[in-house]
Amino acid sequence: MIKFDGVTKRYPDGTVAVDDLTLELPSGQITVFVGPSGCGKTTSLRMINRMIDPTAGTISIDGEDIRKKDASDLRRGIGYVIQHAGLFPHRTIVDNIATVPYLLGWDKKKARATAMELMERVGLDTKMAKRYPFQLSGGQQQRVGVARALAADPPVMLMDEPFSAVDPIVRKSLQDEFLRLQSEVRKTIAFVTHDIDEAIKLGHRIAVFQTGGVLAQHATPDELLTDPAEGFVTEFLGGEKGLKRLRFNRELDATPEPADDRADEDEVEAAER
Numbered sequence: 176m177i178k179f180d181g182v183t184k185r186y187p188d189g190t191v192a193v194d195d196l197t198l199e200l201p202s203g204q205i206t207v208f209v210g211p212s213g214c215g216k217t218t219s220l221r222m223i224n225r226m227i228d229p230t231a232g233t234i235s236i237d238g239e240d241i242r243k244k245d246a247s248d249l250r251r252g253i254g255y256v257i258q259h260a261g262l263f264p265h266r267t268i269v270d271n272i273a274t275v276p277y278l279l280g281w282d283k284k285k286a287r288a289t290a291m292e293l294m295e296r297v298g299l300d301t302k303m304a305k306r307y308p309f310q311l312s313g314g315q316q317q318r319v320g321v322a323r324a325l326a327a328d329p330p331v332m333l334m335d336e337p338f339s340a341v342d343p344i345v346r347k348s349l350q351d352e353f354l355r356l357q358s359e360v361r362k363t364i365a366f367v368t369h370d371i372d373e374a375i376k377l378g379h380r381i382a383v384f385q386t387g388g389v390l391a392q393h394a395t396p397d398e399l400l401t402d403p404a405e406g407f408v409t410e411f412l413g414g415e416k417g418l419k420r421l422r423f424n425r426e427l428d429a430t431p432e433p434a435d436d437r438a439d440e441d442e443v444e445a446a447e448r
């Protein structure tokens with residue numbers, strides 16, 4: 176279980192990105208952080224692997240305060256998937272997926288065999304193993320990103336808008352395959368999205384953030400739909416609760432974001448650790 180206890184993040188310019196967050200993410204389940212732009216979702220996620228340090232409060236994983244662990248050791252137990260995948264452009268697909276096993280000093284043959292196995296698990300043809308990222312579609316690159324995060328079998332996965340940059344049809348199939356995969360691997364997952372439909376489809380639990388980094392509601396999808404908190408959450412869900420529920424497993428009408436192959440250097444670095 177991942178536990179936030181009174182966690183606040185105030186950036187040096189005074190912006191309060193996360194405000195006194197207390198939240199539990201149960202083991203083996205998907206907890207979705209959802210909310211409008213700038214409400215502190217990514218900051219909350221990145222505090223879990225210590226890419227960002229809280230100003231106040233404590234985060235623990237399975238009862239252990241994450242500050243007591245060496246940051247590199249901590250990150251080895253946490254897979255990280257970002258929007259646009261953030262793959263290393265000059266490494267082949269198989270070597271991208273095997274990044275963490277190589278860093279952990281695994282035998283090269285074993286690392287590559289694991290990577291090939293993972294390609295199959297995420298629905299990629301192993302014939303693509305020797306290709307480079309630019310030779311794959313956006314959806315295939317996202318699958319590689321998921322496979323890379325799973326390579327060292329970490330108990331925890333952080334996923335920051337992993338399916339947002341692909342078209343709605345590819346997005347739906349990535350979501351479906353991700354749910355199938357999760358039913359096998361049962362990781363403890365924190366998943367960020369700004370899309371309430373995606374949150375309802377994927378989350379066992381949903382944490383709705385509102386502007387100012389305040390947790391507005393933490394509930395199961397059913398509870399959220401049937402008993403949304405007054406005010407912000409009700410507005411955020413929109414007036415079509417019944418419709419949303421019907422659309423649960425149907426194609427989502429998200430607008431794809433413009434392609435951008437760049438990834439922040441620190442994100443790539445963290446994914447490499």
Ligand SMILES: Nc1ncnc2c1ncn2[C@@H]1O[C@H](COP(=O)(O)OP(=O)(O)OP(=O)(O)O)[C@@H](O)[C@H]1O
Nearest residue numbers: 186188190192211212213214215216217218219369
């Ligand atoms: N390094 C920083 N310095 C100052 N303010 C920051 C910094 N990083 C983020 N912020 C601010 O903190 C707030 C929360 O940002 P965060 O990226 O966590 O939001 P988010 O919910 O993930 O947004 P989005 O959906 O747009 O990615 C925003 O107001 C943002 O401008």
